[in-house]
Amino acid sequence: MANIDTSLPPETTGAAAQLATRHSDEHPLKLYGGWFCPFVQRSWITLFEKNIPHQYVEINPYKKEAAFVAMNPRGLVPTLAVPVNDGSKVRRPLFESNIICEYLDDAYSDEATYGPHLLPSDPYERARCRLWIDHISTRIIPAFYKLLQHTPEKKYSLDQAREELQSHIKPFVTEMDPEGPFFLGTSFSLVDICLAPWAKRLFLIDYYKDGGHGIPQSGGGEDENLWARWRKWAIATTDRESVTATWSSEERYILAYRRYAEDTTNSLVGQATREGGRLP
Ligand SMILES: N[C@@H](CCC(=O)N[C@@H](CS)C(=O)NCC(=O)O)C(=O)O
Numbered sequence: 001m002a003n004i005d006t007s008l009p010p011e012t013t014g015a016a017a018q019l020a021t022r023h024s025d026e027h028p029l030k031l032y033g034g035w036f037c038p039f040v041q042r043s044w045i046t047l048f049e050k051n052i053p054h055q056y057v058e059i060n061p062y063k064k065e066a067a068f069v070a071m072n073p074r075g076l077v078p079t080l081a082v083p084v085n086d087g088s089k090v091r092r093p094l095f096e097s098n099i100i101c102e103y104l105d106d107a108y109s110d111e112a113t114y115g116p117h118l119l120p121s122d123p124y125e126r127a128r129c130r131l132w133i134d135h136i137s138t139r140i141i142p143a144f145y146k147l148l149q150h151t152p153e154k155k156y157s158l159d160q161a162r163e164e165l166q167s168h169i170k171p172f173v174t175e176m177d178p179e180g181p182f183f184l185g186t187s188f189s190l191v192d193i194c195l196a197p198w199a200k201r202l203f204l205i206d207y208y209k210d211g212g213h214g215i216p217q218s219g220g221g222e223d224e225n226l227w228a229r230w231r232k233w234a235i236a237t238t239d240r241e242s243v244t245a246t247w248s249s250e251e252r253y254i255l256a257y258r259r260y261a262e263d264t265t266n267s268l269v270g271q272a273t274r275e276g277g278r279l280p
Helices: 014-022 038-049 066-071 097-107 123-148 158-174 190-200 202-208 221-238 250-261 268-275
Strands: 030-033 055-058 079-083 091-095
Touching: 014 038, 014 055, 030 038, 038 097, 038 190, 066 079, 079 097, 091 097, 097 190, 123 158, 123 190, 123 202, 123 250, 123 268, 158 221, 190 202, 190 221, 202 250
Parallel strands: 030 055
Antiparallel strands: 030 079, 079 091
């Protein structure tokens, strides 16, 4: 099978292009990213929220260039190059988007300079946030891809895939602060950041799949209150400046995600979804 993923347009567009340009100068802290990648967007949102000086380096992870794989043997973006701060040019790599976000929150912790922490300080609340970050990563996101990659040949129906996605979103919404708008209430946190890129990409399911994602746009029957709370969260999160500033032009996503919608992608996420395995 031809590896079509290497032919993605190589540059950011729209608001993300402006942000990338503002962060194109050489800087010891480097985020290696791909404009299309939701995992990258998590790290990028975190850098934006905390106004952390950095350099953004756009790469195509599907090309598996030697210098990139030497930094991250998994060959995935986001990859962060972290300076050692001993005056040398030595840098240490970090990868895994959720771990990068937590690292940035820990390493840039001076609230006067970097703004409020993105995880609570109370140990139980911190653990509860991590629990729901795990739920997003291991339940909601795999269900998103399963629905997006649905084709008529699949053993499951489109309705079953929609139902599965909604069944994982519901317990997450139940855990939200009742007033909101964010998971923890008025403060934006890593929990919101963890899901924001996929909330922003839900329109792709409406674009590509008959009947769309099926999450009620108004009302919601017996779950009316729950879906109203979801909508409040989704609007506040997808309209957040850090989320819109890291977003390229919508038509580029439509182009980039066609390979998922037709289930022809060779990406590791796409293969794992097709084979029913754990996401990379
Ligand atoms: N678990 C990783 C997943 C990252 C990931 O899958 N990134 C994709 C782009 S969206 C990638 O680099 N794919 C390269 C490939 O599939 O070969 C994370 O959270 O950072």
